[in-house]
Amino acid sequence: MTTKHTYDMGVIGNCAFLALVKQDTAISWLCWPRFDSSFVFGSLLDTRKGGEFSIKPATEEYSSYQFYRENTNVLCTEIENEDGRYRVTDFAPRFPQYDRYYKPLMLIRKIELLSGTPRVKVVCSPVGNYGELPLSRRRSSNHIAFLGLEEEIRLTTNIPLTYILDEELFVLNEPKYLVLTYGAPLEAPLESTAERFLRSTVQYWQKWVKSTSISSFYQEAVIRSALALKIHQYEDTGAIIAASTTSLPEAPGSTRNWDYRFCWMRDTYYILTAFNNIGHFEEMEQYFHYIANISTKVKDKYQPLYSISGGTELIERELDLEGYLGNKPVRIGNDAYTHIQNDVYGQVLVALLPLYVDRRFLDSERTDSQKLIYDALRMIDKTMNMPDAGLWEFRTLAQYHSYTYLFHWAGAHAARHVARRLRNTEMEALATRLIEEASQKIEECFDTKRGVYTNAIGSPHLDASTMQLIMMGYLDPASEVAKIHLVELEKELKTPEGLFYRYRHADDFGTPETTFLICSFWYVEALACVGRVEDAIREFESLLTYTNHLGLLSEDVDARTGSQWGNFPQAYSHVGLVNAAYRIAKKLDQPNFV
Template identity: 40%
Template sequence: MSTASLELGLIGNGSVAALVDARARVSWCCIPAFDGDPAFCALLSPKIGGGDYAIELEDFESAEQSYIKNTAVLRTVLHDRHGGAVEITDFMPRWRQHGRFYRPVMLVRRLRPLTGRPRVRVVLRPLANYGADVPEQTWGSNHIRYLLPGFTLRLTSDVPVRLVRESLPFELDGERHLVLGPDETLTTSVPGFARNAERLTLDYWREWARYLSIPLEWQDAVIRSAITLKLCQYEETGAIVAAMTTSIPEAPHSERNWDYRFCWLRDSAFVVRALNRLGATQTMESYLRYVLNLATGEEGLQPLYGIAFEATLEEHEVPALAGYRGMGPVRRGNLAWVQKQHDVYGSVVLAATQLFFDQRLVRPGDEQAFRRLEPLGDRAWALYDQPDAGIWEFRGREEVHTYSSVMCWAACDRLARIAAHLGLAPRAAHWRQRADAMRETILAHAWDEELGHFVESAEGRRLDASLLLLADLGFVDAHDPRFVATVEAIGSQLRRGSSMFRYIAPDDFGHPETSFTICSFWYIDALASIGRVDEARQQFESLLTRRNHLGLLSEDMAFDDGEAWGNFPQTYSHVGVVMAAMRLSRPWSAAT
């Protein structure tokens, strides 16, 4: 296990999500959706205190925590110094009902004494307006209402209301249940609702995991990453967020603090690809509905959008939150929406390609869907040799980035393949001609003969980790000596132990300090593709030890002690787990 301080578990249901720490304290939860006001924001240190939802055990001594196998239901056991123990089960309801999914804005907690006579208290302190205000409360005989802007939270419980309102300790002499959700009256008893909801939610996740096409090795890691990726899709629209949090710094006191609660087209394409490999194709279908609702005409695509298709994501600092471990600023919104990042065209087309080839799909891609993608190819053709901010979203410089150019090529290449598959010979020839011309130009400008490897930008001299993807994208063969030389150069210059820098040149905020986790997985994949499989397996095993106690990863990690940094949990990082395991695992025939 890593020494990461982001010892948090993720629970959710496709509508809302929460982070729960190792002592069962909810420290992050946005209401009423992933990008909403964080009613629980203790993770980012509200200056007025509060912003949490804890079950505190008197005379606490130790804790243990795990997910119930193959589910998103979290179990925490707290032990006191007198031999007492209490089990806390946390989940957000999700199951199929009346032909659709029941996934309310709701957190259910079940408390159960295991040994002794544990005394606990419930501390429920939501905040409003990004940690600035304490919401007004009202209460009745069995409920408390918290009046948040635009949403009223209602706690219904078989714990006496006064004990919760005043955070008074009480002896837990039997099971107790807390249902925090919309301002609606439960139609059954609280214990009855909570137990039934837990059973149905467990059944849903076990059934979902059961149909994943997992590899022989590292099954637990793959299933946990797959569930995490599933939890990061906002089911109402199909958008996939990059992470659940904002402003956890990429490195201590670096001010590299960004809001990741939005849908990056690039990140989402990687998520879709990983889940497709596992057979979870409904995520792709939902995401493509999201993408096709965005503008795909002459105005082009932004790098990211809001989960409800918002195009404007103004960036502001939040004064009421001091930041993760006091390391502000806390930012709301992300200025990257105004940037030019040309790889987005390839990202969308790559995500859509399986739609046309996968015979499992109920509604596979047709000519009409292909025609809707063609304007993206036109944009890719127009922009592949133009400067942009690149995959790493530089705020202070623009160049003709190799990765962006190659992704533009990928858009045209895949359109050619799709057109050929649909029998549209003239369109296939059109896109193939463009793709071939683009490839020739990119190779002429992205290969440096003197250095002996590909470079990050046309006529540039630097390396960056995105070049590890050139073979995976099909731009060059994995055994092309130019690609092999590039992998070796990146390993020599960017790798530190089992982790990778994304680049080492200074950027807008100085020199990078931490590894970018997905890059470490890209390196593993590239090693395997050039035949260095044993080395790739060793690197992968080492990286898996850097996950937190629940198998989750953030965006970045420190090179020396593996401490987790950056927003959490990071979809990119969990894509890396899935893809590396699928490539490196021994075949199922080896199990016999």
């Protein structure tokens, strides 16, 4: 039997940076100073060049137990061997201070004795330029400075520096602290400051969770997803990245290894919906401002994705690294930014709609948005008869995708809603015409023999994204058409385990080998929409078995083995979980708890 592969690590972050911590205590991934910067620790992609930051025991044989402090992004890893047991608590400080959030480029690691007399070895060797730049070390009285990057990386600790510099074992007999900083160092008492930051960070996250509005339906899973999603937002600009990693393969040997540390326009609607569903307006507002900022820069078209700063050139290149479990190539950048993906205009319009229907937004925030709405409507008009790469970003195939036309339809609906509020008859007339034209195009995708909407005009292939026809209300969920459409998708794209492929036809890299997790959550939502609530609950419960030991989701799942693949953790998958749980809870009419 093939071994089930799961990612044996947890994620921590503070909306300024993210880090992955393995069950052996190693920081396997940490990019500084931005989400999309080079890693300073990247053993995830290269065990030789990736540097190391670990707190390992004296023996190779040991057991490990990893868990989050309840309702937080503070991660604990307990290591036990014949000598004793110790706990490493890892966190990125985040808490309110001086009327804003304190979120420094600072990783704090607390090591505490639990039993016995364990001996541990701390290794700290950051690198630069994706492993090509070794850093020099400078020893000071209570810290080690790592030099060679634009700013200093500093390790401040109460562990004797000799033990760290020489990578020697020492007996753990009292709490030890390691504070790693990029740029501004810690210039305060070490132990008391680390403990204060830990208390304040735990309190921040637990208070954040308490302010979340969710039903009692699988609360624990929704809370973990919400916490994971939150730290994928780069608070400085409001951008939300798809994942913190690059080049974790969609399937072993597939070469489908992509950099996901960017913000995809196609995710806009689903992300905003997720934050709205859990009652978190602050994150929704920040993300809206990021989208609005991009909209002001657009000249002739929107790109499918942008950098966290709104940057437009995401040039893709390959690095000379081992790759995750030997999977090459390792890529940074993403060539998809050059693709034509026309559903983005509808995504932007649907994203702008809350400005006009949600009274939490102020009138002043709507001032410039009328021009954005007009511009997006005109782009829908301009691209109505143009083929595109579709939301799955086919690299060598342009088609007239039903999903694109669905967002033309939905975006024009949103614009018409706004036009009526503004009493703008010209905008209303344009939006109405585009609704009708998009509807006609969608109907051209309907296969009358099978009673199903295909992925594109003139194509026989089915695509999981067409479940959105039901979820977004293009098809009446109570209609026979919707029910038959869903049954036909089940026949072709659903695995016996209940997982869903995006599609089954060959693309630029062959036939997809793994299922795409967000599609499985869309399926749960579609089931709930058409009234098959018991089926939806059963499938949702099944999907929860594909998390790792901490409740974190990857991008892809191998249906045969249940293995996790793709970039990790995948914000999009956690968005899917949040929205599916919300849809079921509404059908069950379960109350929200605040």
